[in-house]
Amino acid sequence: MFAKDLSFIGWDEVKRRQLDRLSLVPQWIELTNLSAGMTVMDIGPGPGVFTRKYATVVGKRGKVYSIEKSPLALEFLQNEVKNVDNVDVRLADAEHGLVDVPQPDVVFVTDVLHHTDSPRDVLENIFGLVHSTSKVLIAEYDPEGDGKTGPPLEHRLDAKHFIKWATDVGFSVESTSTQDYEHYYLLLRRTKL
Numbered sequence: 001m002f003a004k005d006l007s008f009i010g011w012d013e014v015k016r017r018q019l020d021r022l023s024l025v026p027q028w029i030e031l032t033n034l035s036a037g038m039t040v041m042d043i044g045p046g047p048g049v050f051t052r053k054y055a056t057v058v059g060k061r062g063k064v065y066s067i068e069k070s071p072l073a074l075e076f077l078q079n080e081v082k083n084v085d086n087v088d089v090r091l092a093d094a095e096h097g098l099v100d101v102p103q104p105d106v107v108f109v110t111d112v113l114h115h116t117d118s119p120r121d122v123l124e125n126i127f128g129l130v131h132s133t134s135k136v137l138i139a140e141y142d143p144e145g146d147g148k149t150g151p152p153l154e155h156r157l158d159a160k161h162f163i164k165w166a167t168d169v170g171f172s173v174e175s176t177s178t179q180d181y182e183h184y185y186l187l188l189r190r191t192k193l
């Protein structure tokens with residue numbers, strides 16, 4: 001069973017699934033050159049296991065803005081990061097616009113876009129926010145995977161669609177590859193002025 005709003009599982013279970021996939025994060029951090037002092041936008045953080053990792057890397061001089069559309073996920077997340085000073089949690093739907101935050105150095109959108117109705121709109125909204133040196137990291141479940149973990153194959157989005165949407169919007173694809181846990185990533189940079 002699958003529903004885009006994750007109503008078929010609780011946020012504790014979403015957290016457990018994030019912990020299972022934690023080993024994907026170091027490569028995302030390396031690909032985006034995430035480092036101390038940077039500003040991150042984490043779109044669709046869910047329970048925030050990965051958010052906390054990004055917060056540790058950017059440190060006290062950096063900041064993570066977490067943009068979450070589900071009020072229940074937001075409540076869960078706020079509790080998870082209540083002792084983390086450099087995470088700012090906002091309730092917003094990235095399909096309909098991004099809240100007023102400083103230009104991010106890095107945007108993470110991991111395992112979010114197959115939960116949205118229009119991934120292209122999210123990409124457009126990110127495009128409007130980033131500068132030409134910002135890195136945008138998208139990660140998704142691969143429809144070519146074996147379907148043993150994650151959303152059913154028919155709910156997954158092909159990387160080819162993202163490449164088309166991203167380039168239409170004005171990004172270039174700096175790199176893309178498959179990863180463990182039936183994942184692939186796309187690293188985007190804004191090239192159109």
Ligand SMILES: C[S@@+](CC[C@H](N)C(=O)[O-])C[C@H]1O[C@@H](n2cnc3c(N)ncnc32)[C@H](O)[C@@H]1O
Nearest residue numbers: 044045046068069070073093094095110111115
């Ligand atoms: C499966 S969780 C992924 C969490 C985390 N990014 C990860 O990689 O594990 C998807 C999260 O994205 C949120 N989400 C879905 N659509 C969104 C949107 N349009 N704007 C902001 N958050 C969204 C959901 O509410 C949920 O918390």
